Amino acid sequence: MANQAQFRTCPETGLKVDLAAEKLIKVNAVVAVVFLAVGGLFGLLVALTRWPAVHILPDSWFYLALTAHGADVLLFWIIFFEMAMLYFCSAILLNSRLAAPKLAWGAFWLMIAGAVMANVAVLQGNSSVMFTSYVPMQAAPHFYLGLILFAVGILVGLCCFFGTLVIAKDEKTYEGSVPLVTFGAITAAIIAVFTVACGAIILIPTFLWSVGLIPTIDPLIYKIVWWGFGHASQQINVAVHVSIWYAIAAMTFGAKPLSEKVSRTAFLMYILFLQLASAHHLLVEPGVSSEWKIFNTSYAMYLAVVGSMVHGMTIPGAIEAAQRKRGLTNGIWEWLRKAPWSNPAFAGMFMSLVMFGFLGGISGVILGTEQLNIIMHNTVYVPGHFHATVVAGTTLTFMAFTYPVINLIFRKEIIWPKVAQYQPYVFGLGVMGISVFMMGAGTLGVARRHWDITFADATLSFEYPPMAIMLMGLNGLAAILAAAGGLMYVSVVIASIWKGKPREVVAVSEPTPEAEALTSYGSAGTLHLPGTAILVGIFFLSFVLYYFINWKYLATVWPLS
Amino acid sequence: MAIHSPSDRIWWNKPIEKMELIWIGIAFCWGLFMFCAMIWWHIYGEQNLSNETYKTTPELFESRTEAMVEAYTVREEGDTGIPVVHPPAGSDVYLLARRWEFYPILELDMGQSYRIHMSSTDWQHGFSLQPTNINLQIHPGYEMVLTITPDSSGVFNIVCNEFCGIGHHQMLGRIHVVE
Known part of the structure; x- marks a missing residue:
């Protein structure tokens, strides 16, 4: 077996690249981008429909487009890209051959079959059940079957990932511990096993119910287990995109984690506690006790939040330490000011880090506070929050990472460097608008998943405040900007892969090897990281302030007990 | 670098910078506070669900x-x-x-x-x-x-x-x- 694998040596990084793994990374990444394009288009149509003055789609098409948007971007784009990431973090970063490439191809085709089947079911029009498909609302059987096939494909792919780790260890392709980025990917893969298991436990009976073999599915049980899949899958994203933040910091600056111990423990917190977040979706549900809600929604006293806050400090900290070692020591901000802002990988990564923390992280904790959920549940605040985590966090990070992947894995030059350079800014600004405007409208009560917030056809009449209507309009504008950024991304990626100049060998540029030899951990020799300290200080103050503002708001609503 | 194996095989006994320790302490205490806030609101707050x-x-x-x-x-x-x-x-x-x-x-x-x-x-x-x-x-x-x-x-x-x-x-x- 071992001698069948073929390798090339990467002229830029010195890594041994398994050709089978490389090909799998390419196909998974390309398919991911295709689903992003499709799902993104549906997303734009959804946002334009929710803009009351534009209201572009008719009602049935709106609910169809919203279902397709959720499935295509939240599941298919992200998970195909994550499969590519898992193969990259195992085979490539560990200099190893990929375990069972044929099986990995099987996983790929199963995932394709599932994704296409689910899309067909949705486009046929009788499965507009939203991404969450809450029972007793029923979709066509092949909607559930598509998702099940996709999940089985993920599981097979995960087996190849874990197998590769075993092979790499066995064949001693690396020394000591796995790199931190691989450690993060292992975290993601472990959470993924839990996630896929939850998906299978609930979707298989639901499929049997849709074909008439099981009489009923309890809606509350469905929701508890489904969110073990639905929310936990977002935790896979967090683990993966945080790993990529570390990777981009390392590739751009030669940044080392300030402390391997701290960063790895933070990842461990994810494995131990992130799964409890299923409770975030059940905080105003009947039949679930407050004790259960409080323990689970806080990930057992916010230990996973502590993990994220730690990454939020150690990543900019590692960048600041690396920059200061290079001599950018003037004042507090020279390290950040002179960062490579024209490099889309860094620009996207850093914006993603900031927006994920400030917009997604803080709003997520507020939403996940038991009583505060009363003023936000199922309002458009919820999509506002998760567009900050999943789009500004995960999608923007994946986009940023695609540029070095095109160079290193596809061995192509970026065909339009200027487009690539501005792309993260256009997309990032658009997504920031989407998140902020939706959260604003949600605070004013606007319902999510709603075709007509002017209630023109309703028997009774009701109007949201004019400010809410305006915010939904601004959301539409921001969505156009984000879609432009998405289009820039898809076109520059596809064109570079297809018609880009083959990459010429560039000399290996190890950033300041002497400094690396002298220091053994990231912050050694740079005791002061004032920029990072100020950044996390601002973050913490915003967090505390916004937290108390929301309790204040809650205290004004009708007493409930 | 984070994409390479740690340069020291024994990385788990390296010291943790004071700044990191402080931040971990702040984050942990804040988490504990937010956890207690929900319980506190059940006792003193007026907006709670009944179970x-x-x-x-x-x-x-x-x-x-x-x-x-x-x-x-x-x-x-x-x-x-x-x-x-x-x-x-x-x-x-x-x-x-x-x-x-x-x-x-x-x-x-x-x-x-x-x-x-x-x-x-x-x-x-x-x-x-x-x-x-x-x-x-x-x-x-x-x-x-x-x-x-x-x-x-x-x-x-x-x-x-x-x-x-x-x-x-x-x-x-x-x-x-x-x-």
Whole structure:
């Protein structure tokens, strides 16, 4: 077996690249981008429909487009890209051959079959059940079957990932511990096993119910287990995109984690506690006790939040330490000011880090506070929050990472460097608008998943405040900007892969090897990281302030007990 | 670098910078505080859910709602034909969610408490009371009981904010609060 694998040596990084793994990374990444394009288009149509003055789609098409948007971007784009990431973090970063490439191809085709089947079911029009498909609302059987096939494909792919780790260890392709980025990917893969298991436990009976073999599915049980899949899958994203933040910091600056111990423990917190977040979706549900809600929604006293806050400090900290070692020591901000802002990988990564923390992280904790959920549940605040985590966090990070992947894995030059350079800014600004405007409208009560917030056809009449209507309009504008950024991304990626100049060998540029030899951990020799300290200080103050503002708001609503 | 194996095989006994330790301490204490805040609000706060839930069936819940409507209907809402019910203060009030209406319309006295029972007879629905902004989930088969005390008067509308099929965006209900 071992001698069948073929390798090339990467002229830029010195890594041994398994050709089978490389090909799998390419196909998974390309398919991911295709689903992003499709799902993104549906997303734009959804946002334009929710803009009351534009209201572009008719009602049935709106609910169809919203279902397709959720499935295509939240599941298919992200998970195909994550499969590519898992193969990259195992085979490539560990200099190893990929375990069972044929099986990995099987996983790929199963995932394709599932994704296409689910899309067909949705486009046929009788499965507009939203991404969450809450029972007793029923979709066509092949909607559930598509998702099940996709999940089985993920599981097979995960087996190849874990197998590769075993092979790499066995064949001693690396020394000591796995790199931190691989450690993060292992975290993601472990959470993924839990996630896929939850998906299978609930979707298989639901499929049997849709074909008439099981009489009923309890809606509350469905929701508890489904969110073990639905929310936990977002935790896979967090683990993966945080790993990529570390990777981009390392590739751009030669940044080392300030402390391997701290960063790895933070990842461990994810494995131990992130799964409890299923409770975030059940905080105003009947039949679930407050004790259960409080323990689970806080990930057992916010230990996973502590993990994220730690990454939020150690990543900019590692960048600041690396920059200061290079001599950018003037004042507090020279390290950040002179960062490579024209490099889309860094620009996207850093914006993603900031927006994920400030917009997604803080709003997520507020939403996940038991009583505060009363003023936000199922309002458009919820999509506002998760567009900050999943789009500004995960999608923007994946986009940023695609540029070095095109160079290193596809061995192509970026065909339009200027487009690539501005792309993260256009997309990032658009997504920031989407998140902020939706959260604003949600605070004013606007319902999510709603075709007509002017209630023109309703028997009774009701109007949201004019400010809410305006915010939904601004959301539409921001969505156009984000879609432009998405289009820039898809076109520059596809064109570079297809018609880009083959990459010429560039000399290996190890950033300041002497400094690396002298220091053994990231912050050694740079005791002061004032920029990072100020950044996390601002973050913490915003967090505390916004937290108390929301309790204040809650205290004004009708007493409930 | 983070994409390479740690340069020292023994990385777990390296010192942790003071700055990292401080930040971990702050984050941990803040987490503990936020955890306790939820418990604190259960004791001292006024907006909490009751945890009182019963299993029910659509038939049972419908019949109880109808009994209340028959006993306490005071008028119809405009020309919509929907009954407006004014139950006595402190009583059990039934609010039924179904595709695509909340039934019936309620008229409550400001400052009085009512035990509201909510359930759905078909799919899941969302109870979103505007503009006071109280949002709850309604499940079929489960009867959620909650004591509410309207502390402001006027017309309040209930928007369904859980997707419930093609007529979802027409689903509204209403609560009048009178002084």
